Amino acid sequence: MKKSKFPTPDISHLKSGDFEKIYEPAEDTFLLLDSLEKDIDFLNNLRPSICVEIGCGSGVCLTFLAQILNIPAYFISTDINPAAVELTGLTAQQNGVNIQTILCDLVSGIEDRLEHQVDTLLFNPPYVVTPSSEVGTPDISASWAGGVKGREVTDRLLPKIEKLLSDNGIFYLVIIKENNQDEIHDLVGREKFDCETVLSRRSGPEFLSVLRFTRKIT
Ligand SMILES: C[S@@+](CC[C@H](N)C(=O)[O-])C[C@H]1O[C@@H](n2cnc3c(N)ncnc32)[C@H](O)[C@@H]1O
Known part of the structure; x- marks a missing residue:
């Protein structure tokens, strides 16, 4: 197995009780970290200045990005779960990086200010196929409950990607096979965005992938 060049952020400040309230970093989280490292x-060549993570959970993904970029940037993370917002602030502090945290649904409240400003956008969404009634509760279940096709939360974001991303902006999205990559590409906009798989990995019953969306060169 390839050895990682960059250490995973320190989360020793998080206790087991915290993971009853927020998502504990798992295989999907690490696949996203590995994709960013790859x-x-x-x-770094794109020199992102505004980086946003939706659904930050423990905060490790955006903290990792802040640590591995070789340029200063502005980091914003959002989550619907108040405990995730609070603990992401602590994770950033623990690792000596600066992240603005916002308690909100997706990017509601800031999306107009972010129009065509986001250079790097990350989302490891609740992707598990569940009954729709389980979606949207602002607690630990929001970490996994994805409703129909595991896409009820993700699908509300996808049509906004074109509006959020800057000219060179990139969007990283974690999916499982059941989420249907082709339909996701359609919803982001096949005519405007290329979609590539950065990494894929089987984890138990899940076949995980990290997709990278970039604007088509016109
Ligand atoms: C699979 S967890 C990922 C957590 C973290 N990014 C990681 O990779 O370990 C999904 C996260 O999305 C958050 N979430 C779910 N629905 C959301 C919504 N509508 N808006 C913002 N965050 C949401 C959950 O609270 C949870 O923290």
């Missing part, structure tokens, strides 16, 4: 030269 893309680091590409990301």
Whole structure:
């Protein structure tokens, strides 16, 4: 197995009780970290200045990005779960990076200010197929409950990607096979965005992938 060049952020400040309230970093989280590490030269060349993570959970993904980029940038993370917002602030502090945290649904409240400003957008969404009635509760179940096709939360974001991303903006999205990559590409906009799989990995019953969306060169 390839050895990671960058250490995973320190989460020793988080206790087992915290993971009853927020998502504990797992295989999907680490696949996203590995994808960012794999893309680091590409990301540094793009010189992102506004980086946003939706659904930050423990905060490890955006903290990792802040640590591995070789340029200063502005980091914003959102979550619908108040405990995730609070603990992401602590994770950033623990690792010596600066992240603005916002308690909100997706990017509601800031999306107009972010129009065509986001250079790097991350989302490891609740992707598990569940009954729709389980979606949207602002607690630990929001970490996994994805409703129909596991996409009820993700699908509300996808049509906003074009509006959020800057000219060179990139969107990283974690999915499982059941989420249907082709339909996701349609919803982001096949005519405007290319979609590539950065990494894929089987984890128990899940086949996880990290997708990277970039604007088509016109
Ligand atoms: C699978 S967890 C990922 C957590 C973290 N990013 C990681 O990779 O370990 C999904 C996260 O999305 C958050 N979430 C779910 N629905 C959301 C929504 N509508 N708006 C913002 N965050 C949401 C959950 O609270 C949870 O923290």
